[in-house]
Amino acid sequence: MDTGCDRSSARVGVARSWWTIAALGAAVIALCYGFARYAYGLFVPRFSATFELDPVAVGILSAVSTTGYVLGLAAAPAASARSARATTLVAGGFATAGLAAMAVAPGVVSFGIGILVAGAGAGLASPGVAQLIVQSVRGGARTRAQTWANTGTGAGLALTAFTPLLPVDWRPIWFGFAVVAAVVTAVAAWSLPRPVSGAVASGRPGDGSWPRPVVIGPLLFNATLLGAVSAPYWTFSTSRLDEAGLSPGVATWAWCAIGLVGLVGGTAGRAVERHGLRATGLVIWTCWAAGIALLALPAPGPLGAVVSAGVFGAGFMALTGLCILWGARLFPEAPSRGVTWGFLALGLGQTAGSALAGTAAGLVGLGPTFALTALLALAGWTQIHPRLAPPGRTETHEVVPDRAA
CATH class of the missing domain: 1.20.1250.20 (MFS general substrate transporter like domains)
Known part of the structure; x- marks a missing residue:
């Protein structure tokens, strides 16, 4: 390989x-x-x-x-x-x-x-x-x-x-x-x-050289889902803390926790080496959903806000890292191509997620919007299906010529 x-x-x-x-x-x-x-x-x-x-x-x-x-x-x-x-x-x-x-x-x-x-x-x-x-x-x-x-x-x-x-x-x-x-x-x-x-x-x-669409499609779906789930948090988490009666200082500490605890996401590489992309991804998606759901509580409190932000940061950094590894396995000697497609899909997901979250917030409020976002995160479990799973440790994929080349 x-x-x-x-x-x-x-x-x-x-x-x-x-x-x-x-x-x-x-x-x-x-x-x-x-x-x-x-x-x-x-x-x-x-x-x-x-x-x-x-x-x-x-x-x-x-x-x-x-x-x-x-x-x-x-x-x-x-x-x-x-x-x-x-x-x-x-x-x-x-x-x-x-x-x-x-x-x-x-x-x-x-x-x-x-x-x-x-x-x-x-x-x-x-x-x-x-x-x-x-x-x-x-x-x-x-x-x-x-x-x-x-x-x-x-x-x-x-x-x-x-x-x-x-x-x-x-x-x-x-x-x-x-x-x-x-x-x-x-x-x-x-x-x-x-x-x-x-x-x-x-x-x-x-x-x-390109993987067949059936091979690259799961990466694009996963990255789009990642963007759609992360967008409400990036856009509305501070507003949600304000709505819950928490001070701007708490919001600042929460933003800091996103970054500091996000560094833990770097350990995802070691986890992938030991357990593979699929198992690692499923665990992280589940924990990430739980962290997002904390902001759906009627009164998350300062501790809940900071814990939620830390879990969100670690999960987001880890999952974007898994997208990079996924793309690198589809294009083992040219990962920049896989990263580009994955991050483009993530950007599209964030664009759609922000718009949908704004609409949902207007209809049902920010608390229920974060509950729905947490439920959406559990769609990451679709990777259990072999056709939506990332490649394994030694798995390679047939590539086909780019028709536009």
């Missing part, structure tokens, strides 16, 4: 331990997601005051961020085929440029351009890092490296959680984000291994 990938690993010019590559990848993902993509939601009230935004304009800017994210995802497979290292660094550069543009934007149009660029960095980051790990980490540690790198999102969320409480305007904070992003990108450029000149990774994302 990993012979070709091991040859690719052997061609890496500067050897690095798997945890070093994972840490560098996690740092880039932390700045691209935690800073450049998700921190936007924490500062919406301040942005609205500065640029005189109404809810419609806030929604449009959110859509602009998603557009940039999708554009980055669309470009990621071809870019990673040429150089996964360069793609990872470009992702960091886009995040830096986008954050800086937002910090100095004189008006809403230039602010939106910054959001677009920052979103594109997030779209490039995960596929680029996934491809880089395949090229730089030997087979035995790749699973752990992929899932630990993916927890960078949680680290980014934790680092930004309390920044809205700082007694300064949002622009210095945002400029600080840009400086941190520039430093992280520079460190990655200095430390990430360089492929030997003239070496070309095998199984390039653009080589035209």
